[in-house]
Amino acid sequence: MKFRYALATEIVFGSNTVxxxxxxxxERGWADGILVADPFFRENGLAEQVVRYxxxxxxxxxxxxxxxxxxxxxxxxxxxxxxxxARFIAALGGGSSLDCAKAAAVTAYSGKSVRAFxxxxxxxxxxxxxxxxxPTTAGxxxxxxxxxxxxxxxxxxxxxxxxxxxxAKLAIVDPALTLxxxxxxxxxxxLDALSHALEGYWSKNHQPICDACAIYACRLVxxxxxxxxxxxxxxxxxxxxxxxxxxxxxxxxxxxxxxAHACSFPLTSLYHIPHGEACAFTLDSLxxxxxxxxxxxLQRLADMTGFASPEAMADEILRLKRQTxxxxxxxxxxxxxxxxxxxAESCMHPNLRNNPVEMTRERLTAMFAALQ
Numbered sequence: 001m002k003f004r005y006a007l008a009t010e011i012v013f014g015s016n017t018v019x020x021x022x023x024x025x026x027e028r029g030w031a032d033g034i035l036v037a038d039p040f041f042r043e044n045g046l047a048e049q050v051v052r053y054x055x056x057x058x059x060x061x062x063x064x065x066x067x068x069x070x071x072x073x074x075x076x077x078x079x080x081x082x083x084x085x086a087r088f089i090a091a092l093g094g095g096s097s098l099d100c101a102k103a104a105a106v107t108a109y110s111g112k113s114v115r116a117f118x119x120x121x122x123x124x125x126x127x128x129x130x131x132x133x134x135p136t137t138a139g140x141x142x143x144x145x146x147x148x149x150x151x152x153x154x155x156x157x158x159x160x161x162x163x164x165x166x167x168a169k170l171a172i173v174d175p176a177l178t179l180x181x182x183x184x185x186x187x188x189x190x191l192d193a194l195s196h197a198l199e200g201y202w203s204k205n206h207q208p209i210c211d212a213c214a215i216y217a218c219r220l221v222x223x224x225x226x227x228x229x230x231x232x233x234x235x236x237x238x239x240x241x242x243x244x245x246x247x248x249x250x251x252x253x254x255x256x257x258x259x260a261h262a263c264s265f266p267l268t269s270l271y272h273i274p275h276g277e278a279c280a281f282t283l284d285s286l287x288x289x290x291x292x293x294x295x296x297x298l299q300r301l302a303d304m305t306g307f308a309s310p311e312a313m314a315d316e317i318l319r320l321k322r323q324t325x326x327x328x329x330x331x332x333x334x335x336x337x338x339x340x341x342x343x344a345e346s347c348m349h350p351n352l353r354n355n356p357v358e359m360t361r362e363r364l365t366a367m368f369a370a371l372q
Contacts, residue, residue: 001208003207003208003209003254004254005207005209005210005254007144007250008146008164008167008169009133009143009144009167009168009169009170009171010169010170010171011143011144011171011173011246012024012170012171012172012173013173013242013243013246014173014174014175015174015175015176015235015239016174016176017172017173017174018050018053018134018172018174018176018177019053020053020172021050021053021054021055021057021090021132021134021172022053022054022055022056022057024132024170024172025054025055025057025088025132026055026057028130028169028170030057030087030088030130030132031056031057031087031088032057032059032084032085032086032087032088033054033057033058033059033086033087033088033089033090034058034059034060034061034062034077034080034081034084034086034089034090035047035050035051035054035058035060035061035062035089035090035091035092036061036062036063036065036077036089036090036091036092036093036097036100036101036104037050037061037062037063037091037092037093037097038063038065038092038093038094038096038097038136039063039064039065041063041092041093041136042061042063046092046136046177047061047063047092048061050090050092050134054090057088058090059084059086060080060084060086062076062077062080062081064076064077065077065096065097065100066096066151067096067274068096068149068150068151068158068268068269068275069096069097069099069100069103069148069149069150069151070150070151070152070153071113071114071115071118071150071151071152072153073100074100074103074104074107074114074148074150075104075107075113075114075115077089077100077101077104078104078107078108078110078114079108081104081105081108081109081129082108082109086108086129087129087130088129088130088131088132088169089101089104089105089108089129089130089131089132090131090132090133090134091131091132091133091134091168092134092136093134093135093136093137094135094136094137094139094140094185094189095137095139095140095142095149095192095275098133098135098140098142098143098148098168099140099142099147099148099149099150100148101131101133102131102133102142102146102148102166102167102168103117103118103148103150103161103166105128105129105130105131105166106124106127106128106129106163106165106166107128108128108129109128109129110128114150114161115152117161117163118150118152118159118161119152119155119157119159123163124163124165124166126165127165128165128166130168130169130170131168131169131170132168132169132170132171132172133168133170133171133172134171134172134174134177135171135173135177135242135245136177136178136181137178137181137185137186137189137245138175138178138181138186138189138190138193138228138238138241138242138244138245139188139189139190139191139192139193139245139276140189140192140193140245140249140275140276141193141196141245141246141248141249141250141252142249143168143171143173143246143249144167144168144171144246144249144250144253145167145249145252145253146162146163146164146165146166146167146253147160147161147162147166148160148161148162148166149265149275151269156269157265157269158265158266158268158269159265159349171246173242173243173246174242175235175238175239175241175242175243176235176238178238178241178242179232179233179235179238180232181232182232183229183230183232183324183325184324184325185274186225186228186229186232186241187225187229187276187277187324187325187326188274188275188276188277188280188326189245189276190221190225190228190229190241190244190245190276191221191225191276191277191279191280191283191320191321191324191326192245192275192276192279192280193217193221193241193244193245193248193249193276194217194218194221194222194225194244194248194280194283194317195257195260195261195264195276195279195280195283196217196245196248196249196251196252196257197213197214197215197217197218197221197244197247197248197251197252198214198218198260198283198287199252199255199256199257199258199259199260199261199354200213200214200248200251200252200253200255200256200257201214201215201218201251201255201297201301202258202290202294202297202298202355202356203252203255203256203257203258203354203355203356204255204258204353204354204355204356205254205255205256205354206255207254207255210250210251210252210253210254210255211251213247213248213250213251214247214248214251214252214301215301215304215305216244216247217244217245217247217248217251218301218305219304219305219306220240220241220243220244220247221241221244221248222305222306222316222320223240224237224240224241224244225241225320225324226320226323226324228240228241229324255354256351256354257351257354258286258351258352258354258355258356259282259286259347259351259352259354259355259359260279260280260282260283260286261279261349261351262347262348262349262350262351262352262355262359263278263279263281263282263347263364264278264279264281264282265278265346265347265349266343266346266347267281267333267343270343270346271333271334271335273327273333277326277327280317280321280326281326281327281328281333281371282367282368282371283317284314284315284317284318284321285314285367285370285371286355286367287310287313287314287317288310288311288314289357289359289363289367290355290356290357291310291311292357293356293357294356295310298310301313328371329371329372330368330371330372331372335368337369340365340368340369341361341365343364343365343368344361344362344364344365344368345361347359347364348361
């Protein structure tokens with residue numbers, strides 16, 4: 001057995017830890033930073049509060065970004081960083097803010113558009129600006145991964161970009177920030193975390209450290225997601241979901257995601273289904289399919305997460321989706337049966353290579369067709 005695992009991000013976990021942001025910046029000598037924040041947080045005052053927590057280390061706020069960050073948003077963020085002479089970037093929000101910040105950090109001062117690195121084939125040659133990631137949702141794990149998922153409307157695509165230089169230097173995971181997250185977003189992001197854990201576990205590149213994180217994350221999601229959705233003020237459930245998202249991020253980093261994420265990209269770009277919900281759309285189907293190649297490993301996962309079989313786990317995923325209001329059928333997703341061959345073609349992403357069962361266009365079409 002051979003594997004590599006490197007933890008490039010320092011993690012600070014705990015409720016109200018964001019209030020210590022100024023101290024963390026001083027300890028690292030960070031100054032003249034910009035804050036990337038979801039527009040909502042600029043409106044409700046949280047972005048301004050975080051700037052105050054930074055005690056002078058943050059001098060500007062960028063919030064001109066979408067729910068699925070685009071290459072244009074990243075370029076605009078990088079331009080602001082250059083104009084302000086930024087020496088670090090802080091990111092507050094869900095995966096959109098964190099991914100935008102990580103991509104802008106390696107684009108700023110490069111003289112290039114992020115498109116060169118996202119779809120232009122150029123490699124990121126050197127570290128960019130340091131990033132401190134402050135997630136406000138429990139799902140993406142972006143605070144501990146080297147991946148940013150960006151949309152490019154001009155090319156009609158949504159895809160990840162990754163580099164060893166894209167890890168945040170510091171992740172401040174403050175579960176109290178997730179207390180105000182709406183139920184539907186809690187559900188979608190929580191299922192995103194479950195997708196990360198499961199795909200990291202069954203990826204062809206799986207390894208022991210990531211497996212351990214994946215098992216722990218799965219257990220936390222199954223035990224806490226429904227309560228976190230139903231009772232958004234339950235801090236214990238929200239803490240456990242933040243921990244699930246964090247450990248799931250650690251679980252899929254080296255192995256990478258597989259078919260559920262490959263299928264999610266067109267579901268989001270073509271049918272506007274939020275990312276986590278889009279990942280979950282095929283997750284239970286793929287769990288059943290992957291038993292063809294990994295029955296023993298998936299049975300061990302079921303045993304360690306309290307299920308009699310992988311199929312029983314798949315049943316629970318489907319129940320959770322229905323219970324939390326996620327779309328589960330073609331009709332609910334607005335997908336016409338005649339669209340399935342084109343949808344399958346759009347799913348032909350490199351992540352499919354990580355799946356233990358080969359997902360051909362024909363197999364993908366049949367999988368979607370079963371979701372009536």
